[in-house]
Amino acid sequence: MSAMQRLELRQGQSLTMTPQLVQSIKLLQLSHAELSAYVEAELERNPLLQEAETRADAPVPSLADFLRAKQKAEAAGARIVPGPAPLRGAAVSGSSSPGSVSGRGELDAGMEATLARAASLAEHLEAQLDLATADARLRAIGRHLIHSLNEAGYLTEDPAEIAARLQAAPDEAEAALRLVQTFEPSGVGARNLAECLAIQLRERDRLDPAMQALLAHLHLVARQDFAGLLAACGVDREDLAGMLAEIRRLEPKPGLSFTPATIDVLVPDVLVRTAPDGTFLVELNPETLPRILLNRSYYAEVAKAVRKDEDKSFLSDCFQTASWLTRSLDQRARTILKVAAEIARQQEDFFREGVSALRPMTLKAVAEAVGMHESTVSRVAANKAMGTERGTYPMRFFFSAATGEGEHSAKAVRHRIRQLVAGESPKDVLSDEAIARKLKQEGIAVARRTVAKYREALRIPSSAIRRRGHGLAS
Numbered sequence: 202m203s204a205m206q207r208l209e210l211r212q213g214q215s216l217t218m219t220p221q222l223v224q225s226i227k228l229l230q231l232s233h234a235e236l237s238a239y240v241e242a243e244l245e246r247n248p249l250l251q252e253a254e255t256r257a258d259a260p261v262p263s264l265a266d267f268l269r270a271k272q273k274a275e276a277a278g279a280r281i282v283p284g285p286a287p288l289r290g291a292a293v294s295g296s297s298s299p300g301s302v303s304g305r306g307e308l309d310a311g312m313e314a315t316l317a318r319a320a321s322l323a324e325h326l327e328a329q330l331d332l333a334t335a336d337a338r339l340r341a342i343g344r345h346l347i348h349s350l351n352e353a354g355y356l357t358e359d360p361a362e363i364a365a366r367l368q369a370a371p372d373e374a375e376a377a378l379r380l381v382q383t384f385e386p387s388g389v390g391a392r393n394l395a396e397c398l399a400i401q402l403r404e405r406d407r408l409d410p411a412m413q414a415l416l417a418h419l420h421l422v423a424r425q426d427f428a429g430l431l432a433a434c435g436v437d438r439e440d441l442a443g444m445l446a447e448i449r450r451l452e453p454k455p456g457l458s459f460t461p462a463t464i465d466v467l468v469p470d471v472l473v474r475t476a477p478d479g480t481f482l483v484e485l486n487p488e489t490l491p492r493i494l495l496n497r498s499y500y501a502e503v504a505k506a507v508r509k510d511e512d513k514s515f516l517s518d519c520f521q522t523a524s525w526l527t528r529s530l531d532q533r534a535r536t537i538l539k540v541a542a543e544i545a546r547q548q549e550d551f552f553r554e555g556v557s558a559l560r561p562m563t564l565k566a567v568a569e570a571v572g573m574h575e576s577t578v579s580r581v582a583a584n585k586a587m588g589t590e591r592g593t594y595p596m597r598f599f600f601s602a603a604t605g606e607g608e609h610s611a612k613a614v615r616h617r618i619r620q621l622v623a624g625e626s627p628k629d630v631l632s633d634e635a636i637a638r639k640l641k642q643e644g645i646a647v648a649r650r651t652v653a654k655y656r657e658a659l660r661i662p663s664s665a666i667r668r669r670g671h672g673l674a675s
Contacts, residue, residue, distance in 0.1 A: 225529045229536060229577070232584035233470055233489035240491040240530075246270075249500050249516075249523045253492035262499055264506045271515050322354060322389075322459035323347050327597065329384045332617055335643050341559045342369055342377040344598045346390070348467070354389040354456025355397070366592055368555030383620045386455035394453055395419055401451045404623055411436050415444055422448070467595065469588025471541040473552060481552055483542045485534055486588065493530070495523040536573070540581045543570050544599050551599070552589060562600055614640070614647060615655045622661055632664040 231239065244250050248262060248270035326347045330340055345367060349358050356378065364374035382390040387404050391397035395416040402408040402416075414434045415422070421429045422445070431441055452458075469486050476482050500520055507513050544567065550558035564582070568575040585596040618636060625631045631639070633652045640647055647655075656663075 225525075225532070226580065228529050228533050230580035230583045233468060235584070237489075237491060240493060240526075243522075243526055244493065246273075247519050247523055247526075249496050249519045250493050250526070251496050253494050262496075264503055267499075267503045267507075267516070268512070271512065322350065322352075322456045323595075325459060326350075326381065326384050326389065329616065330381070333380055333383070333620060337559060337561050338369075338373070338556060339377055339380065341556045341598065342367060342374055343381055344595070346374070346377055346381050348595050348598070350390065350456060352456055353454035354386065354391070355454075356390055356392050379624075383623055385616070386452065386458060388452055388455040397453060397455065398448060398451050402447075407447065411440070412444060412447075415441075415448070467586045467593040469593050470537060470585045471596075472588045473541075473545050474590060475552075481545050481549065483538065483545050485538055490534060491530060493527060495520070495527050536577070537581050537585065539571050540567060540573070540578055541587060541596070543567050544587070544596070546570075548599050552591070555591065559599070564600060567600075614645060614651075615659055617643075617645065618652060618655050619659055619661070622656075622667075625667075630664045630668045635664075 228236065228239075244252065248267050327344060330343045330347065334340060334343070342363070345363060346356060346360070349356060349363065351357055360374040360378050361371045364371045367374075378390055382400050384390070387401045388397040389400075391400055399408055399413070399416055402412055411434045415430065418430060418433045421433065427438075427441065431438065434441060434444070436444070468489060470489050471483060472486050473481055473483050500516070503516055504513075507516055544562070545552065547562050547567070547570075548559060550560065564575050564578045568578045571578070582596040582600065586593050587596055587599075617640065621631060621636055621639060633656065634649045636656075637647055637649045637652045640652070661667075
């Protein structure tokens, strides 16, 4: 059989990732604070942009103003052929990046890595929450707790007050908090320093009565009252020195190892309120909506006056950039509103009855309903909040889905095994088979021998050894 060369023409769709397209995608996932900072920078560098609320008596810009703006841009290192200023965290390469997309022209999910950034503490904990439980109600309360943590990882609000706001029972909030406290970084979700240290010591199996007494007398540690500590803990000086050294090795502020959450104080991007007829109205919050315009009359005047080619080139690029930004901001606003309206529709019972009526809802379900790519909905939900009559919630609060088979990495499964062992009762130590059954109930199908392999990798003793450690027969 002879080899033969031939030419074929094939037709297909691909997406060229131009810098402006990457910028538009990045705009979508910015918080309102990040967006405001970006728009302020663009107003400073582009003389054709102006705020929509510009006063009527504001001075009219002149050709001299335009030339000064050009000189300022050049002095700051801007190229003579400018585009939109690069957004922080956006990776834009010089070459185009093709990708397969749907007919709607949405970004392929595979490009998500291009726009990757360091996860915040809240995002890190939410990922663990989705793995830790398939209970939609527990997830909803857990998400609210996670977004109530401060930068150090502490819960500064009373769980009972959170439960009341969500119309949940206090013991449900406590159960959700105990779950969050099993997450990494160890110590997160504590209400005070003593609890933070206790969580870390419990995970290391070092929270014995003497250590509990030490944590109950941290004020004596601060005063270096060693005599008082010896009496309180009932140990000798050598043991006390070892206990204090162990305390010093713990992390008192576990959340600080992560980037600060984008939304420190939740300011709603979208407002949901009840209409007189009982339906719900969804609208953008005007306080977080940047309003800028392209000053076309100024552009027309300057275009007639400039003579140098480099000035004309700068003017043309400023016009293109201003046109792009105003269009992109409008598209961003309409996309956020469309996704928020669908969330309100699918979670209507929550707005009427509270967390008990929160229903499972996935990014995919919302994406299909609004005719967008799932990655687009994900970007909309990132760093956004919805203001409701029940309070302000991160947009991701409303998303939850049961964990399914084949969706978890080995690292994620190992983490869940560690949590199950950490939460086991001394009278009910879990065997590898029991752990496998529990994981299967949560939608994570792994064999007993796989559990044993992961447990050993985590340096967790067998169930027989753990029983003996609790003083129970094997």
